[in-house]
Amino acid sequence: MKKRYLFSLFVVLAFGAVLSILTLTKLKIYGQSAPNSQFTENAEADTPKTPAPNAFIKKTNSSFPASLATAANENRMLKNSLAWTFGAKQQRGWYLYVPLIQQTVGTEAEAETPEFAQAISAWQQKFDLPASGRLDRETLMQMVGWWQARRLKSSRYPSGGDLVAAPIADFYDPSRAAELTRVERETYEAYRKMVAAAAKELNLKTTKTGELAPEEKFLRIVSSFRSREYQEKLRRASPHSGSAGLAVNSPHFTGRALDIYVGGEPTITKDSNRALQVETPAYKWLVKNAEKFGFYPYYYEPWHWEYVPNRAVEIK
Numbered sequence: 001m002k003k004r005y006l007f008s009l010f011v012v013l014a015f016g017a018v019l020s021i022l023t024l025t026k027l028k029i030y031g032q033s034a035p036n037s038q039f040t041e042n043a044e045a046d047t048p049k050t051p052a053p054n055a056f057i058k059k060t061n062s063s064f065p066a067s068l069a070t071a072a073n074e075n076r077m078l079k080n081s082l083a084w085t086f087g088a089k090q091q092r093g094w095y096l097y098v099p100l101i102q103q104t105v106g107t108e109a110e111a112e113t114p115e116f117a118q119a120i121s122a123w124q125q126k127f128d129l130p131a132s133g134r135l136d137r138e139t140l141m142q143m144v145g146w147w148q149a150r151r152l153k154s155s156r157y158p159s160g161g162d163l164v165a166a167p168i169a170d171f172y173d174p175s176r177a178a179e180l181t182r183v184e185r186e187t188y189e190a191y192r193k194m195v196a197a198a199a200k201e202l203n204l205k206t207t208k209t210g211e212l213a214p215e216e217k218f219l220r221i222v223s224s225f226r227s228r229e230y231q232e233k234l235r236r237a238s239p240h241s242g243s244a245g246l247a248v249n250s251p252h253f254t255g256r257a258l259d260i261y262v263g264g265e266p267t268i269t270k271d272s273n274r275a276l277q278v279e280t281p282a283y284k285w286l287v288k289n290a291e292k293f294g295f296y297p298y299y300y301e302p303w304h305w306e307y308v309p310n311r312a313v314e315i316k
């Protein structure tokens with residue numbers, strides 16, 4: 001009897017224990033699921049907080065009119081596909097001129113952004129163009145005109161005394177003929193100052209005295225003063241070459257035009273070569289800084305820079 005009683009008691013206790021465990025487990029399950037559902041509910045309740053990123057995006061967009069977002073999308077296409085002509089040559093897109101365009105309109109924003117479109121729009125306003133923010137053909141032609149207007153106007157042929165013979169070490173090609181190493185005096189001084197500044201800022205290889213080191217090719221002179229006689233000689237040698245290559249009135253006649261090494265093939269206008277050149281730190285530095293030293297670009301040839309010392313005064 002005592003044994004049976006004990007057994008019953010054991011069974012009851014065991015049953016109770018199992019029940020308790022089950023209850024606890026159940027509670028625990030609820031306990032776990034509760035925070036989950038609560039979390040879900042909270043997340044729903046927090047709905048106004050969760051879309052904070054959206055609110056931010058909205059805010060970012062709202063600082064630009066929708067028209068600029070549209071212009072940015074169109075610029076993304078136009079950058080590579082806009083059809084236009086320069087001289088008689090068919091051109092496609094303006095991607096080769098992005099650093100120059102950015103400098104001209106005063107932005108560092110990428111060409112596909114509303115910021116860029118906004119800077120274009122402000123520039124268009126200044127030139128009485130429809131301020132769409134789209135870098136369309138009309139705007140590009142206006143900009144090309146602006147770049148061209150800042151170039152050398154004078155085609156004055158220098159007298160012997162106006163020219164200095166630059167050391168061959170300044171030249172890209174160390175075997176260049178002596179008759180091809182002359183530069184107009186002031187232009188050469190300005191070039192030296194510019195290269196000294198660039199060498200520091202671009203960390204170019206220099207000697208102890210701050211000159212470009214012999215192995216450094218960037219910013220060396222590829223071509224400077226060309227005499228009429230020399231140009232004539234070239235023309236006779238290749239009578240079918242294009243007018244751009246061997247111009248009858250080359251700015252190089254003045255001694256104030258320098259072809260400067262900015263990467264790639266020194267002076268090849270092929271798009272692929274220019275695409276490489278306009279991405280080099282040397283070219284980008286020139287675009288931003290050359291003007292301070294009196295040098296202005298010929299937009300179509302990333303290597304060609306002209307010394308126009310009084311340009312800043314003239315255009316004001």
Ligand SMILES: [Zn+2]
Binds near residue numbers: 304
């Ligand atoms: Zn040139």
